[in-house]
Amino acid sequence: MSICEQYYPEEPTKPTVKTESIPGPESQKQLKELGEVFDTRPAYFLADYEKSLGNYITDVDGNTYLDLYAQISSIALGYNNPALIKAAQSPEMISALVDRPALGNFPSKDLDKILKQILKSAPKGQDHVWSGLSGADANELAFKAAFIYYRAKQRGYDADFSEKENLSVMDNDAPGAPHLAVLSFKRAFHGRLFASGSTTCSKPIHKLDFPAFHWPHAEYPSYQYPLDENSDANRKEDDRCLAIVEELIKTWSIPVAALIIEPIQSEGGDNHASKYFLQKLRDITLKYNVVYIIDEVQTGVGATGKLWCHEYADIQPPVDLVTFSKKFQSAGYFFHDPKFIPNKPYRQFNTWCGEPARMIIAGAIGQEISDKKLTEQCSRVGDYLFKKLEGLQKKYPENFQNLRGKGRGTFIAWDLPTGEKRDLLLKKLKLNGCNVGGCAVHAVRLRPSLTFEEKHADIFIEALAKSVNELWLYISEAVSRSLFWPLYMCILL
Numbered sequence: 001m002s003i004c005e006q007y008y009p010e011e012p013t014k015p016t017v018k019t020e021s022i023p024g025p026e027s028q029k030q031l032k033e034l035g036e037v038f039d040t041r042p043a044y045f046l047a048d049y050e051k052s053l054g055n056y057i058t059d060v061d062g063n064t065y066l067d068l069y070a071q072i073s074s075i076a077l078g079y080n081n082p083a084l085i086k087a088a089q090s091p092e093m094i095s096a097l098v099d100r101p102a103l104g105n106f107p108s109k110d111l112d113k114i115l116k117q118i119l120k121s122a123p124k125g126q127d128h129v130w131s132g133l134s135g136a137d138a139n140e141l142a143f144k145a146a147f148i149y150y151r152a153k154q155r156g157y158d159a160d161f162s163e164k165e166n167l168s169v170m171d172n173d174a175p176g177a178p179h180l181a182v183l184s185f186k187r188a189f190h191g192r193l194f195a196s197g198s199t200t201c202s203k204p205i206h207k208l209d210f211p212a213f214h215w216p217h218a219e220y221p222s223y224q225y226p227l228d229e230n231s232d233a234n235r236k237e238d239d240r241c242l243a244i245v246e247e248l249i250k251t252w253s254i255p256v257a258a259l260i261i262e263p264i265q266s267e268g269g270d271n272h273a274s275k276y277f278l279q280k281l282r283d284i285t286l287k288y289n290v291v292y293i294i295d296e297v298q299t300g301v302g303a304t305g306k307l308w309c310h311e312y313a314d315i316q317p318p319v320d321l322v323t324f325s326k327k328f329q330s331a332g333y334f335f336h337d338p339k340f341i342p343n344k345p346y347r348q349f350n351t352w353c354g355e356p357a358r359m360i361i362a363g364a365i366g367q368e369i370s371d372k373k374l375t376e377q378c379s380r381v382g383d384y385l386f387k388k389l390e391g392l393q394k395k396y397p398e399n400f401q402n403l404r405g406k407g408r409g410t411f412i413a414w415d416l417p418t419g420e421k422r423d424l425l426l427k428k429l430k431l432n433g434c435n436v437g438g439c440a441v442h443a444v445r446l447r448p449s450l451t452f453e454e455k456h457a458d459i460f461i462e463a464l465a466k467s468v469n470e471l472w473l474y475i476s477e478a479v480s481r482s483l484f485w486p487l488y489m490c491i492l493l
Contacts, residue, residue: 015433024061117363125318131354136191269440305379
């Protein structure tokens with residue numbers, strides 16, 4: 001019996017689409033009502049989570065889709081997972097929900113147990129954790145930790161603040177409010193808050209209209225695919241981008257205190273960084289005393305076939321901070337150097353210091369991944385799926401450009417020629433029973449849960465082949481109409 005069958009004996013055997021358009025009429029009706037109190041413009045459809053199960057999501061029109069988007073990569077174990085339901089019904093969960101503690105001042109008696117459970121899933125080399133509320137919040141907290149650490153090294157970890165620092169910071173001025181920068185990369189996405197927004201460089205809409213810090217953006221490598229046929233060119237690309245990183249650190253108008261990078265840029269187009277690139281960044285950060293932050297908000301918790309994507313690179317010595325959220329359904333950062341804990345209280349602090357209810361779920365997710373060997377399954381299924389996609393690529397090369405993610409579990413993507421074609425393909429996929437997401441301008445990205453199996457891959461490939469054919473027919477008919485219409489008008493005239 002497969003893991004999915006163990007979890008979900010009543011999971012649907014295939015998608016079912018009842019409506020001619022998506023969102024269907026009932027979704028449209030309820031979205032209009034919801035739109036009176038909530039911004040529904042980004043909504044694909046209105047989901048019925050009570051009826052969603054395993055790898056399938058159901059909407060209020062009764063359409064059931066094979067879900068390869070999984071709530072923007074944030075569902076690790078499928079919908080209505082029995083192990084997580086059990087964790088949610090525990091006395092610890094009830095207490096965390098009803099009496100949500102202000103953890104900084106009044107930590108709960110079971111907090112040690114909860115955090116140690118999360119640390120079982122920590123990246124190699126990391127043995128401390130600080131909790132937050134979301135992926136963007138995790139990155140903001142990591143920036144704070146990096147700045148405090150950076151200044152503590154200059155001042156002396158145990159040194160007190162000067163009078164000048166205490167006075168100037170109240171006016172948002174140096175030296176109390178120092179002029180420091182975080183280096184990120186073009187096409188990066190690290191969140192939509194103020195500091196995280198300053199490091200985000202994926203789409204204008206993510207950061208328009210709010211002030212930004214004057215922080216540098218380096219070039220993220222753009223590789224040629226397949227990787228094994230373009231190794232020399234890709235190594236040159238790595239070296240080109242590394243030279244830019246080093247030059248920015250040396251010449252930027254304010255000191256670069258930290259560097260943040262996604263091992264795979266997700267929102268920015270599923271752009272992969274090589275093992276060589278990630279390790280060389282470590283060398284550069286050590287050379288210039290820059291804090292190295294890996295953003296594993298979307299890549300973490302098993303989706304790439306390892307619990308943490310950057311572990312493929314085996315970076316030595318380990319990076320300083322690793323941020324997480326999404327599939328962990330909690331948030332925060334891991335670290336190993338105790339000096340990333342501020343020397344005084346109330347510096348890394350807020351009312352709740354995270355969400356203990358979500359921490360309990362994170363611990364349960366990590367335990368299930370370990371017990372069920374779900375990273376191994378993800379790796380196996382990803383290899384199977386990638387081979388199937390390579391077959392479609394040979395048949396439809398125009399619509400499967402830059403197929404990438406080989407050997408990275410189900411964290412797979414490819415490009416279409418234009419954004420319009422990509423969006424049309426995603427629409428047709430939904431009508432054929434598969435919920436799939438895009439990223440950047442023209443990429444399709446796959447983000448199924450860790451319970452996704454070969455049988456689900458077969459269903460998806462069949463729906464994808466059908467959708468690509470329908471896309472070709474639609475475009476062909478549109479071209480025919482555009483060629484015929486002027487001739488038809490001439491005849492009429």
